[in-house]
Amino acid sequence: MNSVKVGFLGPKGTFSNKAALLAKPDAIHISLPTLAAVVEAIESHQVNLGLLPIENSTNGSVIPAYDLLKYNKDIVVLDEILVPVHHCIVGHSLNNANRLLSHPQAFGQCTKWIKDNLPGVTAVPVNSTSHAAEIASNDQTGSTLAISSQFCADAYNYKVLVKDVEDDQNNCTRFLLLTSRVSNTIPIAPECTREKKTFLQFTVSHTKKLNYIFQMLLQENSAFTNLVTRPSCQNPWTYVYFIECVGLSQTLLLRIESVCDEFSFMGSYENKTTKVV
Numbered sequence: 135m136n137s138v139k140v141g142f143l144g145p146k147g148t149f150s151n152k153a154a155l156l157a158k159p160d161a162i163h164i165s166l167p168t169l170a171a172v173v174e175a176i177e178s179h180q181v182n183l184g185l186l187p188i189e190n191s192t193n194g195s196v197i198p199a200y201d202l203l204k205y206n207k208d209i210v211v212l213d214e215i216l217v218p219v220h221h222c223i224v225g226h227s228l229n230n231a232n233r234l235l236s237h238p239q240a241f242g243q244c245t246k247w248i249k250d251n252l253p254g255v256t257a258v259p260v261n262s263t264s265h266a267a268e269i270a271s272n273d274q275t276g277s278t279l280a281i282s283s284q285f286c287a288d289a290y291n292y293k294v295l296v297k298d299v300e301d302d303q304n305n306c307t308r309f310l311l312l313t314s315r316v317s318n319t320i321p322i323a324p325e326c327t328r329e330k331k332t333f334l335q336f337t338v339s340h341t342k343k344l345n346y347i348f349q350m351l352l353q354e355n356s357a358f359t360n361l362v363t364r365p366s367c368q369n370p371w372t373y374v375y376f377i378e379c380v381g382l383s384q385t386l387l388l389r390i391e392s393v394c395d396e397f398s399f400m401g402s403y404e405n406k407t408t409k410v411v
């Protein structure tokens with residue numbers, strides 16, 4: 135049987151690469167240049183699975199990931215993968231640097247160190263932490279630094295100048311393990327189950343319907359673990375709601391679907407984050 139192919143945001147050495155190795159260590163890991171390319175690779179069946187960073191414990195929701203899932207009828211979530219994220223400064227010298235490269239998520243996780251140590255340096259967002267490290271290490275002028283990982287530095291023998299520059303030593307990123315609903319080699323659980331975390335996205339014609347949905351969740355003692363809104367891009371000040379909750383039954387899911395305009399069951403998977411009393 136062909137090995138499972140798992141797409142991740144590359145180049146090799148990213149935290150997404152680490153998530154792919156944690157999720158499917160024996161799979162074939164396919165490096166992709168952007169988060170959009172990861173989703174496209176899943177939809178085109180270039181890969182069987184893919185990883186998207188969806189939330190960080192310091193910096194919050196990864197908005198570009200939600201926008202890639204918005205209205206997406208093909209992608210389904212199989213699992214959530216938690217990756218401890220410890221950031222390093224990679225480059226040649228702290229003294230001559232005038233720019234600091236990294237994935238946008240990384241800047242928001244290292245705000246204190248950057249403010250205290252590189253106050254005048256320009257932050258330059260690039261597609262990934264390992265791409266940032268590659269540019270910094272190849273810049274022989276020494277004017278470029280990167281926020282990257284020890285994992286990446288070890289993979290390419292890059293020079294690490296400072297370790298653990300994240301604001302919070304418990305810094306952690308939650309990744310979603312995604313696949314395509316269309317026939318695939320990966321069996322997909324069709325229904326949500328109460329003991330798992332269930333991920334839904336929906337729109338409603340009137341915000342009063344939200345109250346009704348919240349009441350239904352309360353009645354069934356289902357617990358919210360995350361709520362994110364993104365502009366519907368259909369009418370100003372209307373939203374796509376992304377909710378994750380534990381304790382949702384298939385029956386209640388269908389009742390919620392009945393009051394929504396657009397509705398998509400994104401998946402049910404083991405809850406690895408929230409203690410639900």
Ligand SMILES: O=C(O)C(=O)Cc1ccccc1
Pocket residue numbers: 143147148149150151187219237239240261262263264307
């Ligand atoms: O660029 C990476 O390494 C990624 O995988 C995205 C990311 C960046 C910062 C924290 C977690 C994930």
